[in-house]
Amino acid sequence: AATVVSGTGLAQQIHKEVQSDTAKLVAQGNRRPHLSVILVGDDHATASLLGMSSSTIFRPSSVSQEEMLELIDKFNRDRSISGLLVQLPLPEHFSERAICNAVAPEKDVDGFHIVNIGKLCLDQRCMVPATAAAVWEIIRRTGIETVGKNVLVVGRSKNVGMPIAMLLHSDRNHERPGGDATVVMAHRCTPLPRLKELASLADIVIAAAGVPHLITADILKEGAAVIDVGINRMQDPVTGKLCLVGDVDFEAVKEKAGFISPVPGGVGPMAVAMVMKNTVTAAKNAPTY
Numbered sequence: 001a002a003t004v005v006s007g008t009g010l011a012q013q014i015h016k017e018v019q020s021d022t023a024k025l026v027a028q029g030n031r032r033p034h035l036s037v038i039l040v041g042d043d044h045a046t047a048s049l050l051g052m053s054s055s056t057i058f059r060p061s062s063v064s065q066e067e068m069l070e071l072i073d074k075f076n077r078d079r080s081i082s083g084l085l086v087q088l089p090l091p092e093h094f095s096e097r098a099i100c101n102a103v104a105p106e107k108d109v110d111g112f113h114i115v116n117i118g119k120l121c122l123d124q125r126c127m128v129p130a131t132a133a134a135v136w137e138i139i140r141r142t143g144i145e146t147v148g149k150n151v152l153v154v155g156r157s158k159n160v161g162m163p164i165a166m167l168l169h170s171d172r173n174h175e176r177p178g179g180d181a182t183v184v185m186a187h188r189c190t191p192l193p194r195l196k197e198l199a200s201l202a203d204i205v206i207a208a209a210g211v212p213h214l215i216t217a218d219i220l221k222e223g224a225a226v227i228d229v230g231i232n233r234m235q236d237p238v239t240g241k242l243c244l245v246g247d248v249d250f251e252a253v254k255e256k257a258g259f260i261s262p263v264p265g266g267v268g269p270m271a272v273a274m275v276m277k278n279t280v281t282a283a284k285n286a287p288t289y
């Protein structure tokens with residue numbers, strides 16, 4: 001049976017590191033790292049403090065793009081703010097690209113500014129999108145080998161699948177080290193038989209499709225590492241209660257895989273921790289004048 005990787009446990013490690021980095025920065029006379037989150041509509045985000053300060057600004061879904069751009073511009077210029085995150089998705093009338101590109105790249109803790117994405121693709125040091133960074137840290141801290149291994153990333157979105165594939169396929173000796181794996185990406189146009197074939201060859205499967213039970217035990221290689229990024233809201237057939245499930249058939253896959261990350265308690269808490277880590281990084285890189 002697989003080792004169940006505790007994202008909650010690994011996130012606590014990151015929390016401790018972020019907390020001590022924050023304490024060090026402040027002891028050296030720097031500003032306390034501060035994360036600002038802009039929420040549009042009635043979605044919620046978590047931000048634990050870890051010795052940092054944080055603030056959440058709420059705007060109704062009727063807020064205009066122009067108002068948002070003004071708000072972002074104000075935050076960009078505010079030196080007390082180290083990291084700035086605009087919660088996605090935004091309502092229909094927004095251009096998410098315009099909003100992501102409005103955040104100053106050095107404060108862009110989501111890593112979605114076009115300059116950060118460009119750097120990510122060129123293996124340069126940058127703000128790595130939190131979910132991809134979470135997958136990377138889970139693999140690293142669990143001691144899962146990637147060099148020369150076959151990795152299947154299921155999902156190709158620009159925010160999740162693409163940056164995960166970017167980290168894992170790239171060169172470990174580059175400025176932003178990669179995993180040196182042989183990476184294949186599957187997506188909605190990948191026929192199911194082909195997905196199965198690719199999965200059977202994969203040493204590591206990253207499921208980021210948003211399709212419950214897409215990854216079943218029968219298609220996997222014995223001992224594979226399976227990281228489940230999917231978050232699907234489902235109604236429990238027995239209790240009728242709403243619950244969260246990933247893209248992986250956890251109970252069956254647990255018996256065949258070498259490692260498996262659960263949902264909830266896997267990538268999710270790690271992704272939150274990586275936003276905090278990106279905020280300390282932003283604070284460290286901030287000019288001190």
Ligand code: NAD
Nearest residue numbers: 131155156157160187188208209210229230231267268271
């Ligand atoms: P998305 O809808 O933008 O992308 C889904 C991707 O999956 C697409 O590239 C699509 O082509 C592919 N896909 C869809 N059906 C498929 C199939 N049958 N076979 C193979 N590929 C298929 O979603 P996203 O933003 O990339 O998020 C993916 C999942 O990860 C969602 O469930 C989302 O809720 C979750 N998510 C989790 C975190 C986290 O922190 N854990 C963060 C962001 C997103």
